Amino acid sequence: MPPYDPSAFPPFAVTVDLVVLTVRRHALCALVVRRGEPPFQGHWALPGGFVRDDEDLTEAAARELAEETGLRAHDPGVPAQDNGAHLEQLATYGDPKRDPRMRVVSVAHLALAPDLPAPRAGGDAHSARWAPVESLMDHPGGGEREGEQAAPLAFDHAQILADGVERARSKIEYSSLATAFCPPEFTVGELRRVYEAVWGVALDPRNFHRKVTGTPGFLVPTGGTTTRQGGRPAQLFRAGGATLLNPPMLRPEV
Amino acid sequence: MPPYDPSAFPPFAVTVDLVVLTVRRHALCALVVRRGEPPFQGHWALPGGFVRDDEDLTEAAARELAEETGLRAHDPGVPAQDNGAHLEQLATYGDPKRDPRMRVVSVAHLALAPDLPAPRAGGDAHSARWAPVESLMDHPGGGEREGEQAAPLAFDHAQILADGVERARSKIEYSSLATAFCPPEFTVGELRRVYEAVWGVALDPRNFHRKVTGTPGFLVPTGGTTTRQGGRPAQLFRAGGATLLNPPMLRPEV
DNA sequence: GCAAAAGTGTTTAGCTTACACCCATGA
DNA sequence: TCATGGGTGTAAGCTAAACACTTTTGC
Numbered sequence: 001m002p003p004y005d006p007s008a009f010p011p012f013a014v015t016v017d018l019v020v021l022t023v024r025r026h027a028l029c030a031l032v033v034r035r036g037e038p039p040f041q042g043h044w045a046l047p048g049g050f051v052r053d054d055e056d057l058t059e060a061a062a063r064e065l066a067e068e069t070g071l072r073a074h075d076p077g078v079p080a081q082d083n084g085a086h087l088e089q090l091a092t093y094g095d096p097k098r099d100p101r102m103r104v105v106s107v108a109h110l111a112l113a114p115d116l117p118a119p120r121a122g123g124d125a126h127s128a129r130w131a132p133v134e135s136l137m138d139h140p141g142g143g144e145r146e147g148e149q150a151a152p153l154a155f156d157h158a159q160i161l162a163d164g165v166e167r168a169r170s171k172i173e174y175s176s177l178a179t180a181f182c183p184p185e186f187t188v189g190e191l192r193r194v195y196e197a198v199w200g201v202a203l204d205p206r207n208f209h210r211k212v213t214g215t216p217g218f219l220v221p222t223g224g225t226t227t228r229q230g231g232r233p234a235q236l237f238r239a240g241g242a243t244l245l246n247p248p249m250l251r252p253e254v
Numbered sequence: 255m256p257p258y259d260p261s262a263f264p265p266f267a268v269t270v271d272l273v274v275l276t277v278r279r280h281a282l283c284a285l286v287v288r289r290g291e292p293p294f295q296g297h298w299a300l301p302g303g304f305v306r307d308d309e310d311l312t313e314a315a316a317r318e319l320a321e322e323t324g325l326r327a328h329d330p331g332v333p334a335q336d337n338g339a340h341l342e343q344l345a346t347y348g349d350p351k352r353d354p355r356m357r358v359v360s361v362a363h364l365a366l367a368p369d370l371p372a373p374r375a376g377g378d379a380h381s382a383r384w385a386p387v388e389s390l391m392d393h394p395g396g397g398e399r400e401g402e403q404a405a406p407l408a409f410d411h412a413q414i415l416a417d418g419v420e421r422a423r424s425k426i427e428y429s430s431l432a433t434a435f436c437p438p439e440f441t442v443g444e445l446r447r448v449y450e451a452v453w454g455v456a457l458d459p460r461n462f463h464r465k466v467t468g469t470p471g472f473l474v475p476t477g478g479t480t481t482r483q484g485g486r487p488a489q490l491f492r493a494g495g496a497t498l499l500n501p502p503m504l505r506p507e508v
Numbered sequence: 509g510c511a512a513a514a515g516t517g518t519t520t521a522g523c524t525t526a527c528a529c530c531c532a533t534g535a
Numbered sequence: 536t537c538a539t540g541g542g543t544g545t546a547a548g549c550t551a552a553a554c555a556c557t558t559t560t561g562c
Contacts, residue, residue: 010307011265014348014359053264053357057348092346092361094268094311103307105268105359107346189513207552209515231513232559250551443540461525463542485540486532501523 012094013104016061017048017157019090019164020069020111022130023181023197028168029130030161031068032153036127039100040154044131046161048106061087061109068128071113085113086180090164098156110164112180133165134200169198174248176218179239185222187234188212201252211249217242266348267358270315271302271411273344273418274323274365276384277435277451282422283384284415285322286407290381293354294408298385300415302360315341315363322382325367339367340434344418352410364418366434387419388454423452428502430472433493439476441488442466455506465503471496 020031032044047068051060062073065087073087087109094105136153152158172178172195179186181194192208212218217240225233274285286298301322305314316327319341327341341363348359390407406412426432426449433440435448446462466472471494479487 009267009304012268012305012359013263014266014268050263051266051348051359054350056350057346057359089345091343092311094305094361096308096310105266105305105311105361107348107359187514204552204554205513206515206517206554211551213515227513227560229513230561231511232515234514247550441541458526459540460527460542460544465524467542481533481540483540484534485538486542488541504524 010103013102014051014057015048015104015106016051016057016064017046017093017106017108017160018061018064018068018111019046019108019161020065020085020113021133021164021168021181022113022115023194024115024130026193026197027132027134028165028197028200030133030136030165032129032131032136033068034127035154043152043154044136045154046108046157047128051107057089057107058087058109061089061107061111065109065111069113069116071111071116073111085111086177087111090160090167093156093160095156106160108160108164110167112168112177114181114183133161137162137165169251172198172249173251174245175243176239176245178249182239185224185236185238187226187229187236188219189229189234191219191237195249199251203252215242215245215247216240218245264357267356268305268311269302269358269360270305270311270318271300271347271360271362271414272315272318272322272365273300273362273415274319274339274367275387275418275422275435276367276369277448278369278384280447280451281386281388282419282452282454284387284390284419286383286385286390287322288381289408297406297408298390299408300362300411301382305361311343311361312341312363315343315361315365319363319365323367323370325365325370327365339365340431341365344414344421347410347414349410360414362414362418364421366422366431368435368437387415391416391419423505426452426503427505428499429497430493430499436493439478439490439492441480441483441490442473443483443488445473445491449503453505457506469496469499469501470494472499 018031022029022031031047033047035041035043035045047064049060049064049067051057055063065071065073065085069085071085073085090108090110092105092107096103098104098106137158153161168177178191178194178198181198182190188209189205191212192203192205195208196203219237220240222236222238224236226236227233272285276283276285285301287301289295289297289299301318303314303318303321305311309317319325319327319339323339325339327339344362344364346359346361350357352358352360391412407415422431432445432448432452435452436444442463443459445466446457446459449462450457473491474494476490476492478490480490481487
């Protein structure tokens with residue numbers, strides 16, 4: 001590192017952007033907010049904001065997450081409780097031209113949340129929504145609900161979203177992260193529907209059940225049962241302490 | 255994102271730091287440079303520097319890598335050729351107190367290189383060296399060669415190094431990245447010694463051979479042989495096009 | 509009764525492991 | 536000839552995939 005000279009380095013703005021994922025109606029969805037000003041006015045974008053002077057990057061991401069969703073982030077490694085969300089750093093994007101106004105480096109974070117009542121965006125509930133990631137990525141401009149403007153995501157947010165979705169898809173394979181999409185108590189069937197939604201595949205319910213209940217530390221039975229999914233009562237579980245699954249869940253070949 | 259107002263966000267310095275790993279004498283080693291000025295004067299640190307005004311983050315990392323080692327980085331996904339090194343973004347570190355002089359956000363990158371002749375540090379060869387990561391991480395202050403100053407790494411570089419080593423250790427499990435530690439043409443035994451050095455374990459040579467030669471796209475025979483390791487002549491291979499190994503290499507349980 | 513979802517048992521195929529054994533070279 | 540590393544064969548044990556089958560509820 002060169003000797004200290006304040007004129008020796010260019011100043012950057014540093015932001016955090018959030019890929020907040022949840023599973024709604026058997027589909028993987030991301031939180032997007034509508035931009036009120038140029039550039040990309042009227043386009044959907046990932047929530048985010050500037051990092052403050054005295055803030056660590058993770059703190060800034062947790063603050064933005066709370067402002068946008070009301071979710072409290074919890075430390076990674078600690079099992080999800082109440083309405084805590086999993087939060088981890090994703091990657092950093094710093095193309096000199098990614099924001100036409102100035103040099104902005106964005107430290108993207110990935111948050112995973114259980115299905116939530118409804119997004120709130122700093123008091124303006126109309127400017128935020130959960131959008132199926134498939135409608136944001138595979139068919140830009142398509143898959144929108146009636147009345148929704150069809151437009152690509154602002155800035156490089158389509159790339160950031162794609163990276164976040166890919167991270168989630170691969171990480172539930174070898175970690176217990178899928179439980180972050182579930183409420184505090186959940187059934188094996190509900191957990192399986194999370195995997196099916198995130199991966200976009202159908203899994204054999206019998207083999208899935210044997211696999212997850214047979215992996216030590218993955219699931220802890222609470223003793224309760226529920227019939228909220230219909231059919232025979234299902235045991236309720238909490239996420240166990242294990243974070244790394246060995247052997248991993250196997251994503252079926254495409 | 256708030257409307258554009260240059261006074262609305264604090265200015266940051268943005269740097270790239272490099273975790274450059276190689277395998278030397280059957281040990282995983284990292285490139286470290288000695289700091290000539292305070293803070294942490296005389297301590298070893300990871301190589302790095304400021305991101306320039308017109309530079310993408312990856313460009314800045316590739317430039318620093320070339321300045322420190324003479325290595326050209328190649329695109330990920332493309333098999334290593336001549337003296338190209340694998341280069342990927344690792345993580346970003348932005349604790350407000352990580353640099354006592356000013357607010358610095360560092361985008362760390364991970365580079366993997368074959369065994370190189372000797373480090374050069376911008377013309378000052380004495381201020382750079384390859385250090386076994388075990389001596390830098392497990393025994394801070396220990397494991398130094400005679401005459402070397404025993405001191406912990408500067409700033410938060412011990413954490414960055416640990417994160418980079420962990421990334422390398424896990425990524426060679428399910429990708430063909432281990433070939434980035436090898437010269438353009440290498441034997442199965444040489445590749446196995448890379449795995450053994452990075453993981454710190456002994457692997458069965460017979461089963462390893464069957465596994466890597468049986469994974470489609472991992473290795474491509476060049477037709478040549480070598481006896482540079484002694485014993486019976488071994489076939490030479492190049493890295494194949496496959497980047498994801500399925501099934502993965504299995505790291506033995508600890 | 510019937511549909512629906514939860515679980516259990518069983519078979520088969522593929523893969524890992526451990527290790528016996530042979531091969532081709534340099535010293 | 537011997538040491539050294541390269542490479543093949545094979546049997547035991549584990550895992551996952553496929554699927555027949557039983558269980559327990561709501562309607």
